Amino acid sequence: MSPRDFLTDFAHMSSFGATAGGGIDRQAGTADDLAVRAWLREVYASLGLTEYQDAIGNQFGLKEYVPGAPYVLVGSHLDSQPMGGKYDGSYGVLAAVHAAAGVMQRVADGAVEPVLNLAVVNWFNEEGSRFSPSMMGSSVYTGKLDLDDALAIEDHDGVTVADALAVEAIQPETEPISAASYAEIHIEQGPILERSGNTIGLVDTTWGAKKYTVTITGDQGHTGATPMDQRKDALYGAAKYIVAAREVVDQFPDGVLHTSVSTLELFPNSPVTYAGEVTINLDLRSADTEVLAQAEALLAEERARIETVAQVEISQQLTHQWGLMPYQPEGLALAETVVRDLGHPFQRIKTVAGHDSTNMKDLVPTVMLFVPSRDGFSHNEKEFTTDADMLAGVEMLTGVVAKLVTGELAD
Ligand SMILES: [Zn+2]
Numbered sequence: 001m002s003p004r005d006f007l008t009d010f011a012h013m014s015s016f017g018a019t020a021g022g023g024i025d026r027q028a029g030t031a032d033d034l035a036v037r038a039w040l041r042e043v044y045a046s047l048g049l050t051e052y053q054d055a056i057g058n059q060f061g062l063k064e065y066v067p068g069a070p071y072v073l074v075g076s077h078l079d080s081q082p083m084g085g086k087y088d089g090s091y092g093v094l095a096a097v098h099a100a101a102g103v104m105q106r107v108a109d110g111a112v113e114p115v116l117n118l119a120v121v122n123w124f125n126e127e128g129s130r131f132s133p134s135m136m137g138s139s140v141y142t143g144k145l146d147l148d149d150a151l152a153i154e155d156h157d158g159v160t161v162a163d164a165l166a167v168e169a170i171q172p173e174t175e176p177i178s179a180a181s182y183a184e185i186h187i188e189q190g191p192i193l194e195r196s197g198n199t200i201g202l203v204d205t206t207w208g209a210k211k212y213t214v215t216i217t218g219d220q221g222h223t224g225a226t227p228m229d230q231r232k233d234a235l236y237g238a239a240k241y242i243v244a245a246r247e248v249v250d251q252f253p254d255g256v257l258h259t260s261v262s263t264l265e266l267f268p269n270s271p272v273t274y275a276g277e278v279t280i281n282l283d284l285r286s287a288d289t290e291v292l293a294q295a296e297a298l299l300a301e302e303r304a305r306i307e308t309v310a311q312v313e314i315s316q317q318l319t320h321q322w323g324l325m326p327y328q329p330e331g332l333a334l335a336e337t338v339v340r341d342l343g344h345p346f347q348r349i350k351t352v353a354g355h356d357s358t359n360m361k362d363l364v365p366t367v368m369l370f371v372p373s374r375d376g377f378s379h380n381e382k383e384f385t386t387d388a389d390m391l392a393g394v395e396m397l398t399g400v401v402a403k404l405v406t407g408e409l410a411d
Helices: 003-013 031-047 090-108 136-141 147-151 161-166 192-196 234-251 289-310 329-342 356-360 387-404
Strands: 050-053 059-063 071-076 117-122 179-187 200-206 208-217 257-260 264-267 277-286 313-322 346-351 366-371
Touching (some): 003 090, 031 117, 059 090, 071 387, 090 387, 147 161, 179 356, 179 387, 192 346, 208 289, 234 264, 277 289, 329 346, 356 366, 366 387
Parallel strands (some): 071 117, 071 179, 179 366
Antiparallel strands (some): 050 059, 208 313
16 A cells, blocks of 8 residues: 555545534544444455454454464554544554555565464444443453453443444454554554654553542532522532543642543532532543542542532542553664654653553553644544654654564564
């Protein structure tokens, strides 16, 4: 496949779930997600990759070189956030397809001698917007999330993951694909590479993350008639906690802690009745475990204070977390050899966002690569990466996968 084919494929792929503002809205298991998955199935077939879908909807395209040997997996995710960008995840899947095609060509030419098998993968529901938690497909694959628990998770309309996947009418394979190593390329989703002028980021660590569901319970009442001192207004309590979650960041040096509340449900959500119950999420991220622990302690104090002031009860439950595990140094060294040979400007970088590679690196040696994001926009239609950077990333990923299939990172 030539560079032109990549850009043509990218434009076509971006038409699935395209939004007016140049992004995509392709949440996991929706009609648009299923349509782009059907397209990927055709792409696999056109390259001679055998489709292999597991029970959580991870969509593999297999190229077997050595019967019985484990696979070098390369991929990312085709699902998106609501009104998201067209590069997040999707770029990585298409780059994986083209990298696999490039490696298959090198094998056919006798330039690469594989000792492992090769598979492209589109992980199901990385985004976790319709079905929470995020990184679902790779979490089930790596044994961090129980399959039946994941299949039973419901979206807002009560549709389960199992229901959404059943629409594809594909009989899932039950035997897991055994992995030897994993490679993924993704847009940075931050401004660091653009600012430094580097084309390729070699990811050495993932920031830690803790995600919670927070329920603020009061007692609903009349917005006009109820005396102010008698009110147990859950939305008032939630508002105070949302502010506290934002301002706790100021207790730490710049850039050390990221926090967000990004969802809110209130009951009964009526103009004449103040809320009796509000549910929000809370997302804490840091590259420093101690900072995360301090932030949690500070927020616990805030919760106690707000419970008194707003006359509400606040309960907070951990729903998803990942630690600060570094990526394997051997993978970084391998990627550095490739990037030096290609001559692209590069640097080491941390990922603030979680990725499927965050899961995979705990299972097998993993190489994670970044290409620049303009102005750091992500989860937004304004997400943008230049064609030149995308193509450099494909070239880079191809070089990495060519080494992986020769068993360089396998033990
Ligand atoms: Zn992503």
